[in-house]
Amino acid sequence: MRTLVALLCLAFAVSTSAAPARTGPSKPAPASKPSAADPEALRWDLSPLYPSDAAWTEHKSALAKRVAEFRERHEGKLASSGKALADALVQLAELRMQHERLFAYAMMRSDGDLKAARPRELRQEAERLGVELEAATSFVRPEVLAVEGARVQAFQKEEPRLAAFDFFLADLLRWKPHTLTAREERIVAQAGELAGAAPAVHGVLTNADIPWPTVRLSTGEQIRLDPAGYQRARTAASPADREKVFRAFFGAVKTYERTLGAALDAQVKAHRFEKDVRGFRSSLESSLFGANLPPAVYHQLLADVNRSLPTLHRYLALRQRMLGLKALRYEDLYAPLVKDVDQRYTPAEGVALTLEAVAPLGAPYVDALRAALDDRWTDFLPRPGKRSGAYSMGVYAVHPYQLLNYNGQWEDVSTLAHEAGHTMHSALAAKAQPFAKYDYPTFVAEVASTLNENLLLHRVLDRTKDDATRLFLLGRHLETLRTTLFRQTMFAEFELAAHERAEKGQALSGEALSALYLDLVRKYYGHDQGICRVDAAYGVEWASVPHFFHYDFYVFQYATSLVASTSLAKTLREEATAGGTAARDRYLAMLAAGGSRYAIDLLKDAGVDMTTSAPFTAAMEEMNRVMDDMEALLARGGRTRAAR
Structure with a gap:
């Protein structure tokens, strides 16, 4: 499940002593439905997940029962046949998929109104069920690892349903030196709840105390x-x-x-x-x-x-x-x-500009994103009690959802493009992959989002002649x-x-x-x-x-993802200008691959080798080019002063 994505929303502004009137980045003609005249169109529609809290509660109770029965039904049987192994893995995937749906609804209900008690309770119940799910299924890993590799391969040949779990099984063997006994794995899974103490203390202190x-x-x-x-x-x-x-x-x-x-x-x-x-x-x-x-x-x-x-x-x-x-x-x-540039964008204008910017990714991508933004996958506007910030969350059984706090400024359009990148990554992976292989690695999670931001920036720069706006x-x-x-x-x-x-x-x-x-x-x-x-x-x-x-060792991936996306975006822009599609097709194939391969290999196939310094060197070249351009603008426009 692709969870919250932290964003750096930084506001910057523009002025030169000899600058012309500020017109801001030019606006495209609105080409999509979101409109302030229709507030419901600007809120996400959670009914495809559950029509009501009562339906959610009914599903949670049924899911909790199935979770409790999983161990009794499958423990000790995985090595007996390919059918037994497939039965367990198929049900495990189904339980996790249904819990993802359950958690997504609870989280978004809570994030939509943090003041309300019942949505917070739904989230707590979903989190607790997640711990129970991991504990109830913790025997799977050690039990499969106890089977000889040749026997697992024989199971895969005799049972077609195991094809959806080929990467899972191969990756599982890699874990063998670090996997415990079934009883020990259950204890470790239960101990996972204790790891939430530090973030809970930090959250209470900083948000309440x-x-x-x-x-x-x-x-x-x-x-x-x-x-x-x-x-x-x-x-x-x-x-x-x-x-x-x-x-x-x-x-x-x-x-x-x-x-x-x-x-x-x-x-x-x-x-x-x-x-x-x-x-x-x-x-x-x-x-x-x-x-x-x-x-x-x-x-x-x-x-x-x-x-x-x-x-x-x-x-x-x-x-x-x-x-x-x-x-x-x-x-x-x-x-x-x-x-700052004197410019505001309605939600419809922000959507239209985002769709225009991602044109190098091809018409099918643009059309799919337009449909997603039209179909109430997004909660656009801030309101009392709503969670701050922005994120995109994949829900395999339905579709991804986005939370924004759109105020109409340039950075809000950039955030929309960013989250749209995550959403399309999740949507393309879910369409192409079975549940067991759709959840993409964190190491590539920020590539699709920051690439969209890069495309947006350069699209606007390409058509902006005003020095103040370019600066x-x-x-x-x-x-x-x-x-x-x-x-x-x-x-x-x-x-x-x-x-x-x-x-x-x-x-x-x-x-x-x-x-x-x-x-x-x-x-x-x-x-x-x-x-x-x-x-x-x-x-x-x-x-x-x-x-x-x-998190543990998470933040470095913001940097590596931006390095990768900067390199990829440059290639895609140049290719689109020349009328080619090869790099675009490789990139879209990476998105559709989801979690079917390791992140390093996915990026290599897309054209970026993160085991070398070359992508970072290219990012530094772009940073220096930006400074060259800014210094040239300053020399042409005179002394630029800070916003006052």
Whole structure:
């Protein structure tokens, strides 16, 4: 099941002293149904999942009964025949598919109204049933592994239904050195519920218990600096306001440094438990093994980024120049480079622009996406109680769904294109693959989304002649490259260092984690070289990053996915201009392949070899080209000042 996708929604703005009137990226003619005049058309329709909560409850009860019966029906029988093995795997796939549907409905009901109690209860019930499902089926892996490989192959020849599980069975054999007995696997599955303690503590603290401060900006505006308020306030035009925001926010986080350190330590211990119980050499290897990613890929990304820090430092110098600052500080990294374009997009206009941008992917792709956006797969608009952010969620038995909080700004159109990439990936994989092979690996999950963003950006750049608008778009793209390729990799380096410290028996107190993080952020941003000053108070920033508490070794894949999609998008744009289709067909085949192959192999087939530094080098070339273009625009348009 493809779950939440975190997005970096960064606002950038445009102005030059000699700029013409701002018209913004030109709008396409609306060509799709979503309209503010029809509010229901802008909300997702969950009835294809379940017509009511009562129907959901009835299905959950029936599914819970089938889950409880699974072990008694199949345990000890998988080695007896191909039919017995197929019976178990087919039912297992069906149970997981039905639970995906059950969980999706509960999650989206809850996300649609976080204030309502019953939707939250539905989600909790679905999560509990998921734990029960994993416990009830935990014997399958060790029991299949106990069968000799030759016998499994004989079963596959005699039982056609096992063809849908060929990749599963082959991958299972790879797990043999790290698979436990049936009883031990059940215990590990049950212990999985305990791993939720750290993210729960972090979520309660940051969303409910920390008394976030309120600051008054020089504009007179008062902002409560919870995580969402901080993200908005850190873009303040005034340097003094930015410093006030940073000191107030991280001062509040610092108060809970010890508690949040204990929570992260607990999460790292859960990862160490998984590593130790399954016999991996490191938590990193344990985390990457499921996707068959060699740890060398992770280390290579860190090495590529560290050798490319001069490119980041070039950007920081450009940022300092554009903001007109005598010295750049960490507080200045989110200040808008230039004034915003004066442009708003209705949902219909955003949809039309997205459809136009993805034209290089071919008419069938465009038509399928248009139908999806017309058919209420998307919840577009913000409303009281609705979850913030955006995501796409695949539901094999029905279709994917998207959550947006569309406000009509340029970044909202970009987010729409991003989530549409995920949605089409899930839809194409579900159409082409059986359930057992449709769920694509996380390592490729962000490729389809960021590729769509890239196509959108370059489509608008191609037809935009206004210098101010071009500077806006280029600046936004440049900041995406900074935050995704460099900042996310810095997070990945911190995560690795914390796990390695724990594996050496060293303490992970909040204070120790802050010292570790501060050293890294100062290295990345050139503190010692005088490029960007990072105050010691901001070493506690790690405690405000949810991914450290909710996932293990996840964030590096934002960087690798952007590297891959930047390379692929360039190839697709050039091919479309020349009238070719080969690269497009390879890319669409990768999407349709879902999880039928390992991620590294899927990307190689699409034309990107992530085992080499070549794709990252190409991404750095694009980043430098963007800076070249921006510097040329600045030279032509005169001094550009920050948004005020």
